[in-house]
């Protein structure tokens with residue numbers, strides 16, 4: 397692939413990722429994960445309620461929603477239960493790694509874009525933490541259109557943008573991307589970000605959303621998304637205790653779906669816990685594949 401991914405490989409070495417030591421890995425595999433997965437879920441729910449866990453409460457209200465993501469990204473919860481879950485849990489650690497890896501990837505893509513200023517479209521954006529990180533790291537001028545079907549995260553996102561000095565550079569729009577995004581855009585996107593969404597969607601939903609964004613992207617423009625592996629070892633815990641049903645896919649499986657939507661030329665980068673890969677694909681030349689028109 398192009399120059400950008402060579403840069404990323406070098407710059408990744410400079411990212412301060414979170415990792416497990418050998419003892420921590422052995423303890424998790426032999427003691428912590430089996431207990432988390434097989435003790436009665438009612439016991440954990442009672443403990444988390446007693447400990448006023450904000451991570452648990454946000455997942456019970458909206459499993460895997462933007463609020464639980466913000467708690468994990470920030471990594472500085474108030475309650476003791478959350479300090480353990482968020483500080484040492486494999487998924488929250490991997491989420492913070494993904495935040496850093498995706499932001500670095502997007503910053504490099506912004507700096508390499510031929511457009512000026514660079515326009516990023518964020519799908520299922522939540523409050524937009526990752527694109528704001530990227531815009532702060534990039535040397536080039538960028539602005540972002542942040543689209544989410546749910547307006548709840550927008551107030552938090554606007555506040556963050558003001559605090560980060562990005563006021564006026566981010567625009568939040570409510571939209572179900574499956575209905576198309578062309579009408580809400582003032583300009584073609586130079587980069588599309590679809591991080592933190594595929595693991596909550598079924599295969600046909602991913603293809604439908606990716607096809608909708610491919611329809612507004614110029615040829616060769618990059619899309620950034622992520623896969624999720626079950627390497628975290630706690631899927632049973634998350635399903636039973638948090639009601640969180642995530643879809644695990646290899647980078648190859650996700651790339652196959654993206655290919656159906658009109659993307660190719662993929663490059664996947666793992667974060668060091670092996671839970672997430674951040675993947676860059678490119679809009680293939682030619683019309684968007686459309687089964688209705690028989691041009692898939």
Ligand SMILES: C[S@@+](CC[C@H](N)C(=O)[O-])C[C@H]1O[C@@H](n2cnc3c(N)ncnc32)[C@H](O)[C@@H]1O
Nearest residue numbers: 460462465520521522544545546572573591592
């Ligand atoms: C788990 S949150 C992730 C937020 C953010 N991308 C991040 O990584 O922090 C997923 C978001 O995708 C949004 N979403 C799901 N399906 C969507 C659709 N069809 N169109 C627009 N947004 C969607 C949800 O409302 C939710 O806010």
